[in-house]
Amino acid sequence: MNDHAPVSAEELEPPSRGAARARFGGTPTSFLAARAVVGTAVQTDDGRSEASRESEQHRATSFRRKHFPTASATEWRDWQWQVRNRLARLEALERVLVLTERERRAIEAHRGQLPFAVTPYYASLLDPLDSEQPLRRTVIPDVMESVVVSGEAIDPLAEEAQSPVPGLVHRYPDRVLFLVTAFCSTYCRYCTRSRVVGDLGELQPSPHQWEAALRYIAGHTEIRDVLLSGGDPLTLSDDKLQWLLGRLRAIPHVEIIRLGTKVPAVLPQRITPQLVWMLRRFHPLMMSLHFTHPDELTPEAAKACARLADAGVPLGSQTVLLRGVNDSVDTMRRLMHGLLRLRVRPYYLYQCDPVVGTSQFRTPVQSGLEIIAGLRGHTSGYAVPTYVIDAPGGGGKIPLAPDALVGREGDDVLLRNYEGKVFRYPDTTEGAKP
Ligand code: SF4
Numbered sequence: 401m402n403d404h405a406p407v408s409a410e411e412l413e414p415p416s417r418g419a420a421r422a423r424f425g426g427t428p429t430s431f432l433a434a435r436a437v438v439g440t441a442v443q444t445d446d447g448r449s450e451a452s453r454e455s456e457q458h459r460a461t462s463f464r465r466k467h468f469p470t471a472s473a474t475e476w477r478d479w480q481w482q483v484r485n486r487l488a489r490l491e492a493l494e495r496v497l498v499l500t501e502r503e504r505r506a507i508e509a510h511r512g513q514l515p516f517a518v519t520p521y522y523a524s525l526l527d528p529l530d531s532e533q534p535l536r537r538t539v540i541p542d543v544m545e546s547v548v549v550s551g552e553a554i555d556p557l558a559e560e561a562q563s564p565v566p567g568l569v570h571r572y573p574d575r576v577l578f579l580v581t582a583f584c585s586t587y588c589r590y591c592t593r594s595r596v597v598g599d600l601g602e603l604q605p606s607p608h609q610w611e612a613a614l615r616y617i618a619g620h621t622e623i624r625d626v627l628l629s630g631g632d633p634l635t636l637s638d639d640k641l642q643w644l645l646g647r648l649r650a651i652p653h654v655e656i657i658r659l660g661t662k663v664p665a666v667l668p669q670r671i672t673p674q675l676v677w678m679l680r681r682f683h684p685l686m687m688s689l690h691f692t693h694p695d696e697l698t699p700e701a702a703k704a705c706a707r708l709a710d711a712g713v714p715l716g717s718q719t720v721l722l723r724g725v726n727d728s729v730d731t732m733r734r735l736m737h738g739l740l741r742l743r744v745r746p747y748y749l750y751q752c753d754p755v756v757g758t759s760q761f762r763t764p765v766q767s768g769l770e771i772i773a774g775l776r777g778h779t780s781g782y783a784v785p786t787y788v789i790d791a792p793g794g795g796g797k798i799p800l801a802p803d804a805l806v807g808r809e810g811d812d813v814l815l816r817n818y819e820g821k822v823f824r825y826p827d828t829t830e831g832a833k834p
Pocket residue numbers: 583584586587588590591592593594597630631632661662690
């Protein structure tokens with residue numbers, strides 16, 4: 401980490417917001433110019449206008465020169481440099497953000513798992529002044545993390561109870577969740593696995609740790625689908641990942657391998673040509689990408705997704721519905737449209753799990769239903785994810801949709817369309833062959 405003077409008291413009390421903006425990022429090269437890149441007028445193949453793409457490039461360069469003046473552009477593009485230079489201490493964070501009292505108290509009081517850490521790249525997307533900015537809320541701790549409300553649990557999905565060997569969750573008949581590391585480059589404050597993720601988590605990424613899980617998968621011929629998650633599996637080195645994928649591919653009944661990752665959003669530099677060259681040897685291999693907000697759909701993220709898509713990796717997205725972050729039809733539509741432009745198919749919209757300390761993020765279920773109602777029929781079906789609640793206690797994902805089946809009259813079912821109009825469908829088997 402480069403050493404800079406922390407923010408002075410004078411800077412914390414700027415005469416105007418504009419002056420502080422100039423100090424922390426300035427216009428027109430600040431994060432503000434990089435926002436709302438989806439939906440601009442003249443768009444290129446990744447869905448951006450040339451102007452917005454240029455301003456985003458300027459954003460990263462400006463941030464690097466300001467906060468990491470000794471780092472070269474090559475270093476900035478190196479994913480390992482990004483990991484080594486994560487902002488993971490209060491002093492480091494204060495060099496790039498004006499922290500609120502709530503944020504500072506939360507960071508100082510933090511103990512245990514789910515540490516805070518943000519890659520320099522992702523930090524360049526954060527608003528230095530606005531603690532309510534959606535991206536900032538997802539990665540910077542707040543004092544509400546220490547508040548536990550009724551219904552919350554450390555392991556709400558009862559993964560530990562469905563874990564036959566360490567690091568493996570076998571909930572559904574034909575597939576398993578394989579937690580291969582506890583490490584993430586950037587930690588989400590609403591993480592479902594906050595009980596295990598962290599730099600020193602119990603899930604150590606090593607072949608020794610993985611052997612028991614591999615033996616279990618090999619011994620259960622009903623397992624045809626393995627989802628690698630964690631932590632973030634794409635934070636493993638190419639060598640380790642290749643070793644692991646090779647072992648899984650050697651098991652005859654494993655048909656598909658999936659990876660769940662937030663890397664394209666928080667560490668897109670990780671998606672190197674070498675990585676995708678290695679991954680394509682293990683097809684059919686799919687990825688579930690964790691995107692939360694359209695502001696994450698930067699040129700860097702677009703490039704990462706393009707490399708994966710070009711390597712034949714089917715890309716789906718998983719988005720957690722978060723209060724004050726993405727809980728509006730407009731934000732969700734922009735996110736889903738932007739993802740499709742990056743060749744990422746919206747897959748799941750998750751109701752936020754009742755993990756301890758996450759009440760500030762949870763919305764009423766009705767909000768999720770209204771968002772789906774605002775998308776379904778109003779835009780391409782491909783842009784509408786399935787809204788699910790992962791049932792507390794280990795019941796698995798349960799899909800939710802606004803009621804379309806209004807009732808029945810005789811042989812007709814009554815159906816409500818996206819405009820609220822009711823239609824009849826003749827639901828009769830009359831005339832069918834006996
Ligand atoms: S990337 Fe996934 S595992 Fe890592 S902190 Fe975020 S939600 Fe948790």
